[in-house]
Amino acid sequence: MSALDRLAATIDARKGGDPDTSWTAKLLAKGPEKCAEKFGEESIEAIIEAVKGDRARLTSEAADVLYHLLVMLAARDLTLADVEAELARREGKSGIEEKAGRPA
Template sequence: MTTLEKLAATIAARKGADPDTSWTAKLLFKGPEKCAEKFGEEAVEAIIEAVKGDRARLTSEAADVLYHLLVMLASRDVPLSEVLNELERREGTSGIAEKAGR
């Protein structure tokens, strides 16, 4: 099991937890819209660090982005496995060709 898969499993396990005892449960309790908002905030922070060129800060913000992406997916009952399957389906396909096929 990869680190992302472990994190996704932890997030799934927290889905029904008491929001007072878990940050993940608190986010999920607030609903998909709040989870999407937090993902967007973290994505913007990662963009800022990428523009600044601070490698360590970008790494930290990228980790936050991945975490909040997984929380957002969990809030809509989309398992990481479905996203990984979609990436696998696209493997070997030109990005230009993939976009043209949409």
């Protein structure tokens, strides 16, 4: 099991948990919109570090982005496995071909 799989399992286990003892439970209790907002904030911070070129800070922010992405997915009852299945579906297609096949 990868670190990302373990993180996803931890997030799933904290759904419905006590918001006073778990940051994940606190985020999820605030609803999908707040989870999406936090994901957006962390994404912007990662972009800033990518532009600055600080590898250590970018690595840290990228970890935050992945965590908040998984929390946002959990808030909408989606899983890492759902995303992996979509990536597998796209595997072997060029990005141009895949994008052209999306509904308008």
